[in-house]
Amino acid sequence: MHIIQAIDYNDLSKKAADRIAAQIRENPDSVLGLATGSSPLAAYGLLIRQYEQGKLDFSRITTVNLDEYRGLGPENSQSYRYYMDRNLFDHVNIDKSRTFLPDGLGADPEAVCRGYDQLLEDLGGTDLQLLGLGHNGHIGFNEPADAFPRDTHCVNLAESTIAANRRFFQSEADVPRQAYTMGIRGIFLAEKILLLVSGQAKASILKAALCGPITPRVPASILQLHRDVTVLADEAALSELR
Numbered sequence: 001m002h003i004i005q006a007i008d009y010n011d012l013s014k015k016a017a018d019r020i021a022a023q024i025r026e027n028p029d030s031v032l033g034l035a036t037g038s039s040p041l042a043a044y045g046l047l048i049r050q051y052e053q054g055k056l057d058f059s060r061i062t063t064v065n066l067d068e069y070r071g072l073g074p075e076n077s078q079s080y081r082y083y084m085d086r087n088l089f090d091h092v093n094i095d096k097s098r099t100f101l102p103d104g105l106g107a108d109p110e111a112v113c114r115g116y117d118q119l120l121e122d123l124g125g126t127d128l129q130l131l132g133l134g135h136n137g138h139i140g141f142n143e144p145a146d147a148f149p150r151d152t153h154c155v156n157l158a159e160s161t162i163a164a165n166r167r168f169f170q171s172e173a174d175v176p177r178q179a180y181t182m183g184i185r186g187i188f189l190a191e192k193i194l195l196l197v198s199g200q201a202k203a204s205i206l207k208a209a210l211c212g213p214i215t216p217r218v219p220a221s222i223l224q225l226h227r228d229v230t231v232l233a234d235e236a237a238l239s240e241l242r
């Protein structure tokens, strides 16, 4: 595991964008595993800028996102499809038919999950998987549990996750209670993983994930077992690790 210290969120975003851009240049047919949330947001903006400057070509890139709220469709401004469209896909020359997220409106949750795992299988996993870190240690929406969830599944969101995501919705009642998420196997199919962590509020959970026991109570702790993980975190997030 490599740990790279950024100064702050801006520096972290620049370093993250540079790594993603390098992956795209090195292999223009890359399969990118993408995340939502605030951690990768500015990095996506910097990738758009590189595209506009003619430095990046997304035309042969495929993307698979980690997760999606159950019950929210592409037109819902809180869906992750909407986030990805507005914050990246609509602004670059990506073929949208090759951008994948679990179908939040799928009628049969089991079919949504099995279809997503088949997709990951067919793609041979991702070349680079971006991850954020939840306040409770979740990755994707793999919440603390008694066992690590292997496959894509529909999860009941933890109260702390609902509270953390409350800021994006009009009221707490509007925050979806369920979401689809890639399981640990899907995440681990990645050749390389890039975990982005910013801010003091993540310092103790980051320490637990990197230095604590590998436990499904801290889902990100399983990353200690992946062969190629880079943790890109700012000084505040790393403040408990020194």
Ligand code: GLP
Binding pocket: 035, 036, 037, 038, 039, 040, 066, 067, 131, 132, 133, 134, 135, 139, 140, 141, 161, 165
């Ligand atoms: C959300 C998402 C995760 C994300 C995490 C951290 O609930 N499902 O994929 O990585 O929480 O979010 P943020 O980057 O906004 O702190």
